[in-house]
Amino acid sequence: MVKVKVHLQPLVGNINLPTVLKTAILPGDKTERLFIATQVGEIFYIGDGVIETFLDIRPRILELGSSSGGYDERGLLGLAFHPDFNKNGLFYLHYSVAGTQGPGALPSSFKPDPCDPATLNLKWTNRETQYNHIDTVEEWFFQSNAQTQKRRTLLSIRRPYLNHNGVNSLNFSPETGKLVLTTGDGGAGYDPFNLSQDDMEIAGKIIEIDVTVNTSNDNPPVITRFQELPVPFQETLTVIAKGVRNITGISFQKFNNQFVKYVGNVGQDLVESIFSFVDYKPIPVTKLIQSSMMNAEPEQEGFINFGWRGWEGALPTSIISNCSANPALNEKVMAYYDETIATSVKRLPPLISYFHQDPRPDKFGATALTGVQPYRGNEIPDLTGSVVFTDLARNEGAPPPVRGAFAYTRVNADCKLQDFSVIEIDYDFGSKSAYFVSLGTNLNQTRLYLGVYGSVKVADHYQGTVFEIIP
Numbered sequence: 001m002v003k004v005k006v007h008l009q010p011l012v013g014n015i016n017l018p019t020v021l022k023t024a025i026l027p028g029d030k031t032e033r034l035f036i037a038t039q040v041g042e043i044f045y046i047g048d049g050v051i052e053t054f055l056d057i058r059p060r061i062l063e064l065g066s067s068s069g070g071y072d073e074r075g076l077l078g079l080a081f082h083p084d085f086n087k088n089g090l091f092y093l094h095y096s097v098a099g100t101q102g103p104g105a106l107p108s109s110f111k112p113d114p115c116d117p118a119t120l121n122l123k124w125t126n127r128e129t130q131y132n133h134i135d136t137v138e139e140w141f142f143q144s145n146a147q148t149q150k151r152r153t154l155l156s157i158r159r160p161y162l163n164h165n166g167v168n169s170l171n172f173s174p175e176t177g178k179l180v181l182t183t184g185d186g187g188a189g190y191d192p193f194n195l196s197q198d199d200m201e202i203a204g205k206i207i208e209i210d211v212t213v214n215t216s217n218d219n220p221p222v223i224t225r226f227q228e229l230p231v232p233f234q235e236t237l238t239v240i241a242k243g244v245r246n247i248t249g250i251s252f253q254k255f256n257n258q259f260v261k262y263v264g265n266v267g268q269d270l271v272e273s274i275f276s277f278v279d280y281k282p283i284p285v286t287k288l289i290q291s292s293m294m295n296a297e298p299e300q301e302g303f304i305n306f307g308w309r310g311w312e313g314a315l316p317t318s319i320i321s322n323c324s325a326n327p328a329l330n331e332k333v334m335a336y337y338d339e340t341i342a343t344s345v346k347r348l349p350p351l352i353s354y355f356h357q358d359p360r361p362d363k364f365g366a367t368a369l370t371g372v373q374p375y376r377g378n379e380i381p382d383l384t385g386s387v388v389f390t391d392l393a394r395n396e397g398a399p400p401p402v403r404g405a406f407a408y409t410r411v412n413a414d415c416k417l418q419d420f421s422v423i424e425i426d427y428d429f430g431s432k433s434a435y436f437v438s439l440g441t442n443l444n445q446t447r448l449y450l451g452v453y454g455s456v457k458v459a460d461h462y463q464g465t466v467f468e469i470i471p
Contacts (some may be wrong), residue, residue: 001421004281004382004408008427008450008467010124013053015464016040018451020168024081027089028144032443036451039075039458040064041095043430055140055148062098062133067075070457073163073187075131077381078170078249080179080213089142092179092211094169101440111319113334120336124160124193124282127224131158135165137181152218154179154209155233157202157288160195160224161187168249168371168438175252175259177423178208178238182263184246189268190317190335191309196243197339199288199298200225202420204308206241206250208282226285227292236387238282240303243347245312253374253387253445260411261378262351262387264372265306265313270411272369273306273313274389278413280304283426300346308346310339313418314353351387352409352418364405364422365395371439375408377446380471386410388423390436392456401429404409404436406469425466437464 006020011034020037026045033045041058044051046149057076064072078094085091105124113119124130137155142148159165164184185196185204196204202224215232223229226237241263248264263275281302291298308315317340318332358368371390377401391405409420429452438451447468454463 001408001410001419002382003421003424004380005424005426006380006406007470008425009470011466011468012036012044012059013465014462014464015044016042016461017453018464018466019075020079021076021438021449021451021466022079022081023440024091024444025086027086027142029086034440034442034449034466035081037076037079038408038464039072039077039462041076042247043076043079049358053132057093057095060095060098062096062101065457065459068162068294070455070459072458074135074444075167075458077135077167078137078181080170080172082175083172083174085142090151090211091140091142092138092170093103093140094137094166094405095197096165097134097136099308102129102131102133104162105130105186106188106192110188110190112192113188114319114335114337116267123193124195124224125213127158130160131224132161132187133157134359136159137170137209152215153220154211154236155181155202156220156222157183158222159186159195159203163187163244165244165247166247168335169247171250173208173252175213176208179211180240180250181207181209182247182249183207183244184379186242189470191245194309194310194339196245197343199239200227201291202226204242204244205239206244206247206304208238208240223453227289229285231286234285237285239285239288239303240280240282241306243306243307243308243311243343245306248369248371248375251373251441253376260374262372262374264369264389265308265350266368267356267366268312268317269356270315271313271353271355272366272391273353274349274369274372274387274409275306277304277348277388304348305343305346307343310336310341310343310346312348316340334468335355349417351411354420358393362422364391364407365397366391366405368392370404370437371440373441373448374445375441375448376444377448379446380469383408383423388439390439390450392435392437401431402433402435403429404434406436406450432463
């Protein structure tokens with residue numbers, strides 16, 4: 001693949017952790033502006049070279065980092081503008097709600113033991129008390145006088161753990177016009193309750209929400225399973241995919257009147273993966289519930305399954321431990337052999353999997369996939385038509401400061417597993433660490449934006465910079 005080198009142009013600095021980068025045109029305006037949502041609950045936009053506050057919901061966000069040493073995967077996780085935002089002022093938020101902290105679903109971290117069947121078939125019991133927090137998906141309204149207000153709640157979801165809540169979790173589909181919510185498997189590692197493969201669980205899914213439907217109740221109950229929703233809310237939902245571990249949103253690229261969908265799935269111990277698909281057949285939630293009540297398997301031809309927890313990208317999910325005979329080597333044991341076999345044919349193979357350990361000189365060791373975007377611009381011609389992605393930090397055993405990774409891959413018609421190439425970045429971050437935490441693009445996908453943070457701890461404030469990626 002062609003070696004590509006780019007520069008970074010700083011747009012704004014000294015901000016909190018930038019989780020979502022989107023562009024939109026404000027009602028009554030004609031200029032496309034870059035919006036930056038931070039994990040702690042601020043949303044800014046850049047206009048006329050000045051950063052302006054669009055919305056500040058920090059009082060609505062639960063306290064971040066206090067129970068986890070500063071690291072957290074909760075907060076403001078999703079921001080999406082209605083396709084007609086310039087006319088109707090509607091936008092959508094996904095965030096973790098203040099005052100909803102719970103004890104969690106398990107008392108400690110989880111790792112399956114293939115020699116102990118009890119660890120392979122855990123159940124999430126006492127859900128109304130044994131949960132970590134509550135996430136909400138809401139519709140908001142931007143008025144012409146620059147005031148914003150909440151209009152209604154679309155979903156309230158009880159989450160079992162602190163992590164794997166998704167990020168950049170709200171996006172509108174240009175195919176269906178529906179709001180797409182991407183949810184993680186609930187966290188703790190290895191999906192202990194196998195929520196991602198359970199058709200009734202909201203966790204571990206890609207869900208479409210028809211926001212044109214006015215439900216009779218604007219405050220749905222807090223739930224974990226689809227059948228717990230009132231029927232009017234059930235009727236607004238369809239499920240595109242399951243088998244999700246933790247997801248960096250969904251992006252769309254138009255080719256010959258069709259849309260290619262790209263999904264980044266964060267790995268467990270071995271690989272990070274990007275999936276792509278064109279055709280799919282979503283299943284209405286009402287149909288899933290009906291099948292569940294009849295103890296029948298719903299028709300799933302054309303339904304997307306990413307394979308987790310049996311598969312981690314292109315590889316069977318494995319437990320890695322030191323070899324007792326030789327501690328310098330690793331022993332890899334399949335974590336869920338039966339599920340790996342059961343989903344081997346049903347799953348969608350990834351477009352690309354890149355490894356946590358990769359000795360090749362032109363690659364890098366991965367930590368966590370943080371963004372996937374198609375690029376259709378011409379300013380960086382070697383990237384035109386490619387799919388670019390970011391990783392939080394190079395896992396190479398090098399001493400600090402930490403550096404994130406930026407790379408690209410191609411999409412070929414043969415649908416075979418692709419290789420990737422690292423994109424060299426010509427920018428001096430100095431002595432500070434630079435974790436690549438988010439990746440964004442403009443409306444026509446001709447510009448790329450990168451969110452960088454100096455720490456992995458959301459409790460370490462004002463260490464964020466947003467760049468535009470330029471030739």
